[in-house]
Amino acid sequence: MQNMRSDLKKVTIIGSGAWGSALTSLVKTNQHHLQVWSRQSPYSLAEAVADSDAIISAVSMKGVRVIAETLQTVKLLPHAVLVSATKGLETITGQTPSQIWQSLIPDHPLVVLSGPNLSEEIMAGKPAATVVASKDENAAQLIQHIFASRNFRVYTNSDPVGVELGGTLKNVIAIAVGACDGLNLGTNAKSALITRSLIEIIRVGVYFGAQPETFWGLSGLGDLLATCNSNLSRNYQVGYAIAQGQSLETAIANIHGTAEGVNTASVLVGICDREKIYVPVSRYVHRLLKGEITLQQAVEGLMERDLKPEN
Numbered sequence: 001m002q003n004m005r006s007d008l009k010k011v012t013i014i015g016s017g018a019w020g021s022a023l024t025s026l027v028k029t030n031q032h033h034l035q036v037w038s039r040q041s042p043y044s045l046a047e048a049v050a051d052s053d054a055i056i057s058a059v060s061m062k063g064v065r066v067i068a069e070t071l072q073t074v075k076l077l078p079h080a081v082l083v084s085a086t087k088g089l090e091t092i093t094g095q096t097p098s099q100i101w102q103s104l105i106p107d108h109p110l111v112v113l114s115g116p117n118l119s120e121e122i123m124a125g126k127p128a129a130t131v132v133a134s135k136d137e138n139a140a141q142l143i144q145h146i147f148a149s150r151n152f153r154v155y156t157n158s159d160p161v162g163v164e165l166g167g168t169l170k171n172v173i174a175i176a177v178g179a180c181d182g183l184n185l186g187t188n189a190k191s192a193l194i195t196r197s198l199i200e201i202i203r204v205g206v207y208f209g210a211q212p213e214t215f216w217g218l219s220g221l222g223d224l225l226a227t228c229n230s231n232l233s234r235n236y237q238v239g240y241a242i243a244q245g246q247s248l249e250t251a252i253a254n255i256h257g258t259a260e261g262v263n264t265a266s267v268l269v270g271i272c273d274r275e276k277i278y279v280p281v282s283r284y285v286h287r288l289l290k291g292e293i294t295l296q297q298a299v300e301g302l303m304e305r306d307l308k309p310e311n
């Protein structure tokens, strides 16, 4: 039945994996007119987005370009807002999801949604907070109101690059911290790893034009803490499993859903090699995942680097 309240919007969610399903449950809470589309849907993507005020993409990184290219050929409402909820980097181009959306569909406002949002906790109705970031303040506020509820506090932010990179880069660090916990290296080691990794994330973020202070917020430090402290995180699970002696292939096969950090590590290190950005933790994660070094060598390598000032 069509809702009659004037503040209710038509919202389309693309992707019915773990994150798409959690976002679906949040939109349902507010009784918006909701359409979910996935590759299994009996209707087309064009039909799903017709008349939508907000189109939310929650597909994994490998699906972003194909979805954006399809939407590029579809007639959207002129005011329709696009929302990217993916945390990853594209393999060939090194682009972020929002860069892909922006380049393919430049005429619509774009919002990045990212924060400490483990989908299982959200599905269980536990309280959480997130960030919706855009250069278009009205677009960010629209998405804020679509999602905000008693159990989901939504903040706007005007630094979409920073918000997106915080969510993307912490996945690599969560693999490192999962491995640290899997080896039982202790709380001191874990705290040092998380803190130094945040500096590393900021270094990359600033290079890409993000505001450093964004990374102290929910989408940076917040998501880093969530993902590095929960065995609900698939990235953390991958690191933990490797520390238990599993191969990367087995670890990936055993998790439910997508651990974006595996691919992100490889793309990130390629970018940082090219741009000469110092990312020791991400680099050791990448070399570990590629099988170039053992976990023990990664720990030793990180500890035995040249001594330097903290800042």
Ligand SMILES: NC(=O)C1=CN([C@@H]2O[C@H](COP(=O)(O)OP(=O)(O)OC[C@H]3O[C@@H](n4cnc5c(N)ncnc54)[C@H](OP(=O)(O)O)[C@@H]3O)[C@@H](O)[C@H]2O)C=CC1
Binding pocket: 014, 015, 016, 017, 018, 019, 020, 038, 039, 040, 058, 059, 060, 061, 062, 063, 064, 066, 067, 085, 086, 087, 088, 117, 118, 119, 120, 256, 257, 258, 260
């Ligand atoms: N789970 C979480 O807690 C959170 C996840 N995220 C991010 O959200 C993204 C999705 O994660 P999650 O839902 O957990 O992953 P899942 O593996 O559970 O789901 C992946 C989703 O991506 C879709 N997809 C994959 N490849 C393609 C493709 N080629 N074309 C179209 N669709 C495709 C799948 O579609 P189909 O259903 O048709 O197979 C599915 O909907 C990731 O970037 C993740 O980092 C962000 C915040 C929280």
Ligand SMILES: O=C(CO)COP(=O)(O)O
Binding pocket: 087, 115, 116, 117, 118, 119, 171, 174, 223, 226, 227, 232, 233, 234, 235, 236, 258, 259, 260
């Ligand atoms: O991004 C997430 C929480 O904010 C989900 O983390 P994982 O992809 O590691 O499960």
